[in-house]
Each structure stands twice: as C-alpha cells, then as structure tokens.
Amino acid sequence: MIRLAVDVVRLLQRAQLDLSSEKHLQECIASLLESVGIAFEREIRLSDRDIPDFLLAGGIAIECKMRNKARKVAVYKQLCRYAEHEAVKVLVLASNMSIGLPPEINGKPVYVASLSHGWL
Numbered sequence: 001m002i003r004l005a006v007d008v009v010r011l012l013q014r015a016q017l018d019l020s021s022e023k024h025l026q027e028c029i030a031s032l033l034e035s036v037g038i039a040f041e042r043e044i045r046l047s048d049r050d051i052p053d054f055l056l057a058g059g060i061a062i063e064c065k066m067r068n069k070a071r072k073v074a075v076y077k078q079l080c081r082y083a084e085h086e087a088v089k090v091l092v093l094a095s096n097m098s099i100g101l102p103p104e105i106n107g108k109p110v111y112v113a114s115l116s117h118g119w120l
Contacts, residue, residue, distance in 0.1 A: 001058035004038075005090045005111055008060065011036065012094050012113035019096050019115060025064050026053055029094065046085045050078075059089030067097035075099065083108045 015032055018024040026042075033040050033054070040062075044055045054062035061082050065075050075093065082088050083106035091108055093101065096115040104110060 001060065001089055002109060004056065004058060005060050005092055005109065008033075008038065008056070008062070009092060009111045009113040012092075012115065013117040015115075017115055019066065022064055022066050025066065025094070025115070029054065029062070029064065044087075046082065046087060050081050050085060052082055052088070053094075055087070059087055060092060061088045061090070062092045062094055065093060065095040065097060067095070072097070072099050076101065079110065080105055 011032065012029065015028070017028040030042065038056060040054045040056045042054060043051050045051050052061040053064045056062065063079065063082070079091050079093065079101070082091060089108060091105060091110045092113060093099070093111070094113045094115060099112065101110050101112055
C-alpha cells in the first residue's frame with residue numbers, strides 16, 4: 001500500500017495536469033490513473049463532511065487542492081478528518097500549492113504530490 005502511494009505521487013508529479021480548476025485537475029487525475037490501470041472510486045462519502053476526491057484500493061485517499069483556492073490550515077484540518085476514518089490508510093494531497101505536512105496524521109502516512117513538478 002505504501003509503495004502504491006509513493007508510485008501514485010511520482011506519477012502525479014511527472015504528469016502535466018490541467019491546473020486551471022480543481023474539476024479539470026480531478027478529470028486529468030482520473031484519466032491518468034485509468035491509463036496505468038490503478039483502480040479507484042470518485043468522491044466516496046466517508047461521512048457527511050468527508051468526501052475525498054479519490055479512494056484507491058488499500059485505502060489511499062487522494063485530495064486535490066489548488067493554490068489560491070484553499071487555505072492551508074483548512075486543508076490540514078480536512079486531512080485530519082479523513083485520517084479519522086478506518087477506510088483511509090494513507091493520505092495523498094495532490095496540489096500546486098506549497099504546503100508542509102507532517103509525515104503522519106493520526107498514525108497514517110501523508111504524502112504531498114507537488115503538481116508544479118510536471119511543468120518544470
């Protein structure tokens with residue numbers, strides 16, 4: 001599961017994804033995951049408030065956030081809520097904003113896929 005999460009982060013960071021909106025980004029990520037055969041579900045409701053953008057096999061939750069659209073504190077709190085759910089085993093933040101996160105939240109590994117890398 002950790003290996004898959006690391007592979008997904010690398011895949012996302014290498015890709016030139018459409019960063020014009022969060023919806024476009026999500027569509028690009030869905031296409032990219034499908035193209036390499038990674039199974040996922042979109043917007044699975046963990047609770048009334050908690051709906052990660054993607055949930056991959058093994059409990060890898062991917063949340064997409066765009067720079068200037070989200071506050072870093074709010075993003076962190078959202079990831080903390082996701083980490084409270086048993087279905088979530090690993091958290092991946094896919095974003096073009098610079099954000100520092102701890103290596104774990106609630107005992108669950110956290111990874112950041114910097115989407116700006118694909119455009120360098």
